[in-house]
Amino acid sequence: MDLDELFGEGTELGDDVVVKAQLRFRIQPPQHPVAQDIVDRIVVAYDERLDMICREVDDVLQHADHRMSDRSQALVLDLGVADIVKGPPQVYAPGAKGGKWYRDGKGHIRYGEKPQGGFKQRANSDHVAPQVGHYRPAPFKGMSGIDRDLTGFLMNDGKKYGFTDPELRFLGSWYGTDAKSGALFEAFLDCTGLTPDDLKTDLSQLRFGGQNLTYEEAVFEFFAAQRPLFMGDETESEDADGDWNEILNDELKPLLDSVFSKYEALKTDEDFMESYADDGDRQRRRFFDTAKRTASSSQGLATQILTAWNPSKQVTDVLVGLKTLGLFVNPSKTDANATVQDRPHLKGSLSLDDRLLTDDLQSNPLIASGDKLAKLSASQLMLLYTAAELHRRWDAETRSYSTEKQEDVGAGALGAIVLEGLSGKSEGWTAAVPLVRQHLDTLVNRLVGVLNRENASLDQPSQKKPKSKK
Amino acid sequence: MANRDDYFMLDLVDDGGEPALHVTTPASVLVISDADVLQEKLAAFSDPVKNKVVSNTAKARRWYVEKTLPALRYYCDRFGVQQPDWLSTNGHWERMTDEDKTRLFGPDPLKLRDFVQVERPDIEVVRNEEEEQPNG
Numbered sequence: 001m002d003l004d005e006l007f008g009e010g011t012e013l014g015d016d017v018v019v020k021a022q023l024r025f026r027i028q029p030p031q032h033p034v035a036q037d038i039v040d041r042i043v044v045a046y047d048e049r050l051d052m053i054c055r056e057v058d059d060v061l062q063h064a065d066h067r068m069s070d071r072s073q074a075l076v077l078d079l080g081v082a083d084i085v086k087g088p089p090q091v092y093a094p095g096a097k098g099g100k101w102y103r104d105g106k107g108h109i110r111y112g113e114k115p116q117g118g119f120k121q122r123a124n125s126d127h128v129a130p131q132v133g134h135y136r137p138a139p140f141k142g143m144s145g146i147d148r149d150l151t152g153f154l155m156n157d158g159k160k161y162g163f164t165d166p167e168l169r170f171l172g173s174w175y176g177t178d179a180k181s182g183a184l185f186e187a188f189l190d191c192t193g194l195t196p197d198d199l200k201t202d203l204s205q206l207r208f209g210g211q212n213l214t215y216e217e218a219v220f221e222f223f224a225a226q227r228p229l230f231m232g233d234e235t236e237s238e239d240a241d242g243d244w245n246e247i248l249n250d251e252l253k254p255l256l257d258s259v260f261s262k263y264e265a266l267k268t269d270e271d272f273m274e275s276y277a278d279d280g281d282r283q284r285r286r287f288f289d290t291a292k293r294t295a296s297s298s299q300g301l302a303t304q305i306l307t308a309w310n311p312s313k314q315v316t317d318v319l320v321g322l323k324t325l326g327l328f329v330n331p332s333k334t335d336a337n338a339t340v341q342d343r344p345h346l347k348g349s350l351s352l353d354d355r356l357l358t359d360d361l362q363s364n365p366l367i368a369s370g371d372k373l374a375k376l377s378a379s380q381l382m383l384l385y386t387a388a389e390l391h392r393r394w395d396a397e398t399r400s401y402s403t404e405k406q407e408d409v410g411a412g413a414l415g416a417i418v419l420e421g422l423s424g425k426s427e428g429w430t431a432a433v434p435l436v437r438q439h440l441d442t443l444v445n446r447l448v449g450v451l452n453r454e455n456a457s458l459d460q461p462s463q464k465k466p467k468s469k470k
Numbered sequence: 471m472a473n474r475d476d477y478f479m480l481d482l483v484d485d486g487g488e489p490a491l492h493v494t495t496p497a498s499v500l501v502i503s504d505a506d507v508l509q510e511k512l513a514a515f516s517d518p519v520k521n522k523v524v525s526n527t528a529k530a531r532r533w534y535v536e537k538t539l540p541a542l543r544y545y546c547d548r549f550g551v552q553q554p555d556w557l558s559t560n561g562h563w564e565r566m567t568d569e570d571k572t573r574l575f576g577p578d579p580l581k582l583r584d585f586v587q588v589e590r591p592d593i594e595v596v597r598n599e600e601e602e603q604p605n606g
Binding site: 164166167169170173174183184187190191192193194198206207208209210212213218221222224225226227228229230231232247251252255256259344345397398399 | 476478479480481482483489490491492493495497498499500501503581582583584586588589590591592593594595596
C-alpha cells in the first residue's frame, strides 16, 4: 500500500522521521438523542485520545537516536485507514444531549444511576442497606434538640434499654453528654452547615452536597471521609482501599445503623418516655428522703460553719455532711460514668451531682420543688449552698474546681435560692444571711483547695485500651 | 473552622461483646491544662515503667504507644512545646522486630498514628437561595 498516496506527505519530524496519522470515520448520525449523545462522546473522546497518542509518539521519536538504526527508509507511523466523513467538533458536556450522570466522590463523571448513600455494597456482603430516616435526630415528646440531654440520661440508665457500653460511649461522643461536648456531631454540623434551627425541622426535606444526599447518606459520607482517623497515614494502595471499603461496608455501616436505629426507636418507647419524665421526680424524692433520714446527723453543722473554731474539722465535717446528703456522685457511679463516657481521667474523682445541682431553672428538680426546699434545716441548706457553688466550679476537663474567690464569683441560681430559703426561716435568719454568706464563701474557698488536692493526688493516666479489631 | 475539640482517633473495637465504634480524644487519654503540667507529664512518660505511669503489661504498653504518645504530641503542638526526641517519631517502634513487637505488645499489629482533625467532606446542606431572599 502506498501511504503517501493514501495520506499525503505527513509531518516531517527530522532525522528522516515522518508521522502520518489520520482517522477516518463514516458515521450515520443516529436518530435517537441518547444514541447520538453516546456517539458524540465517543467521537470527542477518540479525538482527544488520538491527539494524546500522537503527541506521545512524537515525543518518543524526537528523543530516539535514529542514526543507530540501519533502516534505509524513513520511519512511517500509520495509525489507521478509513474513509473520512467527520462531523463538526463537539463541545463535551456530560448529559448535554440526555442520559443520566453524576459525579462520584472524587469528582469524576459517572454515567447511569447514582449509587445510594455512598454505600458500597460488595457482591459477597449479606448486609442489607436499611431504610432511610433512622439516623435523624427526631423530636422527643415534641421537643427537638434535646439529644445531648437524652444521651446524658442514657449514660446512667442506657443499659436498661439494651445499649451496650460501647454504644453509649459512641452516642456520648456523637451528641455529647452533660460531662463532655458532642465534638463529633458538632464537626458534622460544621461540615453540613446545619443550624440548631434546622435540627428542629423535618430533616427528610433537606439534601446535602453536590450529590443531593439525604441526612443518613450525609452522616455515612461524613464517616466514610474519616479514613485517616481510623487508619492513620497508611498508603492509599489498592489493598488499603479494599480494607477501607470492607470496614465501611461490613463494620461501620451496620454499627451506625444499629446504634442510631436503636436510639431513635427509643424516643417512641413509652416506658422510656415515662422513665425520662420521672427522673427528676425520682431524684427530688430521693434527695428529700435522704435529707429527712439524715437530718439528725447534720445537726450542729450550721453552728460549726458560723463559728469555725477549727477550720480543719469544719472542712472534714462538711465533706461528710455533703456525702451523707448524697450530693457527691457515688464513687462507683463516678467510675462507671468515666468508663461509659470514655473519660478515664475522671475515675476516682470527687465531683458533685450534676442533676441535682445544675443552675438550669427548668431542669433542676430541687428548684422545681418550691417551698419544700426552704423546709430543710439550716445546716442542710448550708450544705446545699456549698455543694451548688462547688458544682459551678467543677471542670471535668481538668478534674478540678476553679480557684477564684467565692466572694468574687458570687452565687449561682441554686445558691441564691437556697440563701433565700435560709433568709425566710425567721427574721433572725434574714438579718444573719449576709454574715452567713461570708462564712459559707470562706468555706467554699477552703473546700476548693482540699478537693483539688484530693483529685490531683488521684490523677493517674489511664492504661485502659480496648482490643482493636483491625 | 479549626477547633481544638476536633482531634480524634476512631477505632472499630470488638472487646468480646458487640463490635462498636470507639471515639478517642486527646482529653480522654490525658488531661493536660497547660505547658507546666505537660512538662511534668513528659518527664513522667519519658521512662514510663520506671516512673510507674505505665504498668509493665502488653496492654498498658500498647496503650502507651498507640494513645499516650500521640496525646503528648498533640499537647506539645497545642502548647507550643518542642517535642523531645523520644516523642517526635515512631521510629523506635517501627524499627522493632516482629518478634519483639509480639512479645511487648501482643499479637495484634501496632497502630501508629496521631490524633488528627476531622476530615470535612463537601456535604453542605443545599439551600434554596430563592426562598431565603427577602421579598421585593
